Amino acid sequence: MEVILVPAFADNYIYVLRDAASGKVGVVDPGDAAPVQAELERRGWSLTHIFLTHHHDDHIGGAAALKDRYRASVVGARADAHRIPGLDVALGDGARTVFGEQTARVFAVPGHTSGHIAFWFEAAETLFSGDTLFSLGCGRLFEGTPAQMWESLQSLRALTDQTRVYCGHEYTQSNGRFALTVDPANDALHQRMEEVAGLRARNQPTIPTTIGMERRTNPFLRADDPGVQSAIGMAGAPAVEVFAELRRRKDHFRG
Ligand code: ZN
Ligand code: FE
Secondary structure: EEEEEEOOOOOOOEEEEEEEOOEEEEEEOOOOOHHHHHHHHHHOOOOOOOEEEOOOOHHHHHHHHHHHOOOEEEEEEEEOOOOOOOOEEOOOOOOOOEEEEEEEEEOOOOOOOOOEEEEEEEEOOOEEEEEEEEEEEEEEOOOOOOOOHHHHHHHOOOOOOOOOOEEOOOHHHHHHHHHHHHEEEHHHHHHHHHHHHHHHHOOOOOEEEEEHHHHHOOOHHOOOHHHHHHHHOOOOOOOHHHHHHHHHHHHHHHO
């Protein structure tokens, strides 16, 4: 499965997918239709599937126009059926959905929003995590509790190390500045930040990351790590409480 990054707005990524075996073409979280249409026209592709991780406008704003133009099928969370216009395929936790020769498994990942889902394409080991898991960060808790988000992140953390992670925003460098304040002795994090600085200096994306990389460097996946816990003065505390404290600190962080 081919994945193409389409930047939108200030820091969103929209993803165009193509399953080579079937020729099916999908898009994940098209907040804006115009850059997606331009990319499709440039390649001579026609859209068949629109995958939506959650209802926020910067992720669905272009879906209706693309559906209209290409008669593509809109795939999203059953829990968000009331607030995702034009939803054709409504899925819950654990559901599988077919995209050409690929199958995606749905993870319900509440926290950022109550209906948020992630799509894991099993054979391609490719995850679309929306605004739940970012590189070196996680989404703000608009409609969920720390306990819900921690559980959601644990379910994504359990995926294979080599799983490529495509998230909704290019937030890696600012997330990393915060991460260094709560995991200062993490060599892998320092190395990743050097790599990220180089990429951003050349205006290159830091995405995709991998689950393995995030397990080693993302503090929000490391609330049960002794190094993170002692760095914030919470050695031995329950992971969910450590996670809540990390999220609270990030909300107030000015880097
Ligand atoms: Zn969002
Ligand atoms: Fe977003």
